[in-house]
Amino acid sequence: MDYLVTYIDLPCHINATTTMDENGFYNIYVNAKLNYEAQQKAIIHELTHACRDDFYKIDESIEKIETM
Numbered sequence: 001m002d003y004l005v006t007y008i009d010l011p012c013h014i015n016a017t018t019t020m021d022e023n024g025f026y027n028i029y030v031n032a033k034l035n036y037e038a039q040q041k042a043i044i045h046e047l048t049h050a051c052r053d054d055f056y057k058i059d060e061s062i063e064k065i066e067t068m
């Protein structure tokens with residue numbers, strides 16, 4: 001799995017967000033305001049979604065995916 005982690009300023013309530021391009025390449029954007037531990041946790045969280053192919057589950061609600 002190919003991915004790139006980028007640190008950017010995001011709204012305080014967002015730890016990280018991920019987009020997948022048409023080649024299946026993941027761009028993970030981590031909130032630069034977080035401390036190191038929180039950033040690592042956020043990256044692992046996003047990679048867990050990627051490993052479970054959550055980004056293909058367009059028919060599942062975000063709430064359900066987040067609580068799985």
Ligand SMILES: [Zn+2]
Nearest residue numbers: 045046049066
């Ligand atoms: Zn999530």
